[in-house]
Amino acid sequence: MTDRDWLLEYRRRLGEEGVSCSAPDPDTLAPVVRLSLAAQDWRRAAEMAAALGWRWAGIWGDPGPEDCLVRACLVHDDRRVLLETRVPWSEPVLDSHARCYPAADRMERHAQDLLGITFHDHPHGHRWTRHRAWREQDHPLAPDFPVHGHGPKRTPADTNYPFVRIQGSGVYEIPVGPVHAGIIEPGHFRFQAVGEEVLRLETRLGYVHKGIEKIAVGTEPAALARLAGRVSGDSTVVHAWAACQAMERATDHGVPARALHLRALLAERERIANHLGDIGAICNDVGFAFVHMQCARLREQWQRRNHELFGHRLLMDVVAPGGLACDLPADGIDTLRADHQVLRQDVEPIFAIVDDHPSLDDRLLGTGRLSREDARMLGCTGYVAKASGLSFDLRRDQPYPPYDRLRVTVPDLQEGDVASRVRVRMEEIHASLDLLDQLLDTLPPGEVASDLPRPAPDAQGIGLIEGWRGEIMTYVRFDQTGRIARFFPRDPSWFLWPALERLIHDNIVPDFPVCNKSVNGSYSGHDL
Amino acid sequence: MLRILRQIGRTGVLTEAPPATDDAALEAAGIELRRTLSSRFRGSFAIRHVDAGSCNGCELEIHALNNPYYDLERFGVHFVASPRHADGLLITGPVSRHMETALRRTWRAMPAPKIAISAGECACTGGMFGVSYASCGRADNVIPIDVRIPGCPPTPTRLLQGILAAIGDQR
Numbered sequence: 001m002t003d004r005d006w007l008l009e010y011r012r013r014l015g016e017e018g019v020s021c022s023a024p025d026p027d028t029l030a031p032v033v034r035l036s037l038a039a040q041d042w043r044r045a046a047e048m049a050a051a052l053g054w055r056w057a058g059i060w061g062d063p064g065p066e067d068c069l070v071r072a073c074l075v076h077d078d079r080r081v082l083l084e085t086r087v088p089w090s091e092p093v094l095d096s097h098a099r100c101y102p103a104a105d106r107m108e109r110h111a112q113d114l115l116g117i118t119f120h121d122h123p124h125g126h127r128w129t130r131h132r133a134w135r136e137q138d139h140p141l142a143p144d145f146p147v148h149g150h151g152p153k154r155t156p157a158d159t160n161y162p163f164v165r166i167q168g169s170g171v172y173e174i175p176v177g178p179v180h181a182g183i184i185e186p187g188h189f190r191f192q193a194v195g196e197e198v199l200r201l202e203t204r205l206g207y208v209h210k211g212i213e214k215i216a217v218g219t220e221p222a223a224l225a226r227l228a229g230r231v232s233g234d235s236t237v238v239h240a241w242a243a244c245q246a247m248e249r250a251t252d253h254g255v256p257a258r259a260l261h262l263r264a265l266l267a268e269r270e271r272i273a274n275h276l277g278d279i280g281a282i283c284n285d286v287g288f289a290f291v292h293m294q295c296a297r298l299r300e301q302w303q304r305r306n307h308e309l310f311g312h313r314l315l316m317d318v319v320a321p322g323g324l325a326c327d328l329p330a331d332g333i334d335t336l337r338a339d340h341q342v343l344r345q346d347v348e349p350i351f352a353i354v355d356d357h358p359s360l361d362d363r364l365l366g367t368g369r370l371s372r373e374d375a376r377m378l379g380c381t382g383y384v385a386k387a388s389g390l391s392f393d394l395r396r397d398q399p400y401p402p403y404d405r406l407r408v409t410v411p412d413l414q415e416g417d418v419a420s421r422v423r424v425r426m427e428e429i430h431a432s433l434d435l436l437d438q439l440l441d442t443l444p445p446g447e448v449a450s451d452l453p454r455p456a457p458d459a460q461g462i463g464l465i466e467g468w469r470g471e472i473m474t475y476v477r478f479d480q481t482g483r484i485a486r487f488f489p490r491d492p493s494w495f496l497w498p499a500l501e502r503l504i505h506d507n508i509v510p511d512f513p514v515c516n517k518s519v520n521g522s523y524s525g526h527d528l
Numbered sequence: 529m530l531r532i533l534r535q536i537g538r539t540g541v542l543t544e545a546p547p548a549t550d551d552a553a554l555e556a557a558g559i560e561l562r563r564t565l566s567s568r569f570r571g572s573f574a575i576r577h578v579d580a581g582s583c584n585g586c587e588l589e590i591h592a593l594n595n596p597y598y599d600l601e602r603f604g605v606h607f608v609a610s611p612r613h614a615d616g617l618l619i620t621g622p623v624s625r626h627m628e629t630a631l632r633r634t635w636r637a638m639p640a641p642k643i644a645i646s647a648g649e650c651a652c653t654g655g656m657f658g659v660s661y662a663s664c665g666r667a668d669n670v671i672p673i674d675v676r677i678p679g680c681p682p683t684p685t686r687l688l689q690g691i692l693a694a695i696g697d698q699r
């Protein structure tokens with residue numbers, strides 16, 4: 001197939017169904033292809049894509065004075081389409097995609113709560129992101145909604161959320177959260193169990209909703225990059241990169257090659273730091289503190305190096321529009337090369353123990369299994385998908401510079417259990433170390449910063465970056481004056497939380513922490 | 529087992545001397561603490577952490593406090609699962625409106641004497657998120673804060689200084 005044949009095929013099939021669509025300025029949101037269609041065909045177009053096995057990758061609306069431009073992204077192997085339709089405010093109703101794509105369930109409800117679009121025939125049409133900070137008839141992203149809102153002075157606790165109930169003899173319910181018994185983010189989990197076995201888990205999120213999409217409106221590019229770096233602190237590099245990439249595409253701006261190389265270097269460092277932390281935490285959750293302490297030690301050394309070379313232990317605010325805020329010091333290359341070698345040696349004995357220790361095997365093998373089918377249906381990416389037989393990775397399959405010139409190896413495991421997710425992370429640490437060496441070997445000279453040109457009115461762009469947790473997709477549109485009019489960062493966590501609900505089925509309640517940690521969705525990245 | 533012991537032996541002891549908390553550092557941490565209160569906690573201080581809306585960056589650094597380099601527990605400071613067991617509340621993030629009541633309730637559930645510590649720019653000032661339809665801004669806007677530890681996120685060293693200063697540990 002040539003590059004556009006898959007698209008012709010999709011459009012031909014839509015045509016057979018009587019769905020007509022047009023491709024407005026096909027390249028304004030490259031590498032994504034736009035397809036504009038009538039609101040009544042919205043559902044058909046998704047059903048067709050589902051029949052072709054495409055992945056559903058997100059929905060968001062861009063509110064205007066008369067109507068709201070709604071977009072949904074569909075991914076076919078390494079290519080993606082953006083369905084677009086206009087929903088008039090006079091009748092803000094659109095068919096739901098959630099019947100053919102369960103992945104769409106919560107993001108549609110998020111759009112419903114924030115924009116006021118009702119999704120027709122949604123399997124669970126009730127609120128999601130909204131608790132009680134604003135009224136049902138208010139929609140924070142509506143242009144006339146003030147950023148300070150007009151909610152009550154004190155926000156009461158959320159009540160009357162329609163949790164699904166299970167009845168039967170011996171069935172009981174365990175409500176947990178939002179404040180958890182540890183140093184973690186807030187969210188509510190509702191377990192229904194019989195004995196120790198979990199029959200059903202329902203998550204209730206939205207507790208850390210901070211209005212990121214709203215406060216982004218009117219910001220300058222540099223401030224947006226800082227805000228994007230705080231969508232999910234553990235993914236600060238990749239979220240900032242995705243936002244910057246979107247702004248740079250919107251302004252058609254070429255970033256210095258050295259800056260792109262160093263961004264990738266930072267992203268791989270972030271991946272290694274998080275994987276180290278999580279491998280340790282997973283082992284700790286089954287009572288194996290030894291690995292936890294060893295990994296925490298390596299992570300600390302890694303973060304100290306971040307601070308020494310880039311001025312921040314988590315690498316916040318290093319990625320900036322047009323490039324980077326600081327360059328790698330001249331002696332940094334040798335230091336890093338040596339570090340990579342040391343880490344390779346350091347993880348070897350630890351990973352050997354993780355790989356083959358009876359008490360870990362006992363708890364991790366076969367625990368929290370997610371089937372390939374479920375992973376696909378729920379739209380998972382990242383280590384959760386890679387452990388369940390879906391080895392998609394933007395860095396290899398839809399590469400952006402500098403990855404288009406690097407060899408990226410992507411783990412591909414089949415079992416889908418906690419042990420596989422741990423193994424994917426161990427393999428990715430090795431793969432990232434190889435990438436880091438390749439990046440240092442080919443690091444171009446030159447500048448790392450450049451000025452983002454003044455954006456054209458309404459210029460828009462999409463950022464697509466593979467973070468350590470999975471695929472990040474960020475949409476940015478500028479207004480008439482070069483400030484941000486719309487920002488929507490889509491974290492992979494949207495698809496990981498439903499995966500957690502599914503993979504916990506038939507597991508015992510005490511295994512929930514380790515299952516949760518092996519998936520490690522971001523609350524903040526999801527709640528926005 | 530042998531492999532584990534060998535690795536432990538190879539790693540050795542990494543724990544570092546605690547940072548000095550001189551008066552300047554105390555000033556910087558903005559401490560307005562009643563010393564009589566703090567002296568009661570000397571030697572044992574139980575912390576309940578509440579993420580009231582953070583981006584999770586602060587949590588990563590709080591986690592680091594338990595790694596072998598900082599080893600917070602050697603100062604008698606430990607994290608507990610229930611506010612009923614806690615002497616101090618460690619708050620991160622701007623307080624999202626959706627967490628406002630949960631935070632108040634957690635604070636109310638703690639027995640006196642108790643202190644509240646805000647960690648991170650967001651909890652201290654509201655940070656980038658400030659006050660909005662979704663956020664109450666700094667933690668002070670919701671419950672009275674005794675000690676502030678700025679930084680985005682504060683480094684483990686800053687956190688350690690702040691917590692030790694809060695409990696009057698001047699070593």
Ligand code: SF4
Pocket residue numbers: 230233581582583584585586620621622647648649650651655679680681682
């Ligand atoms: S202070 Fe910084 S790291 Fe901490 S929650 Fe706020 S933005 Fe995140």
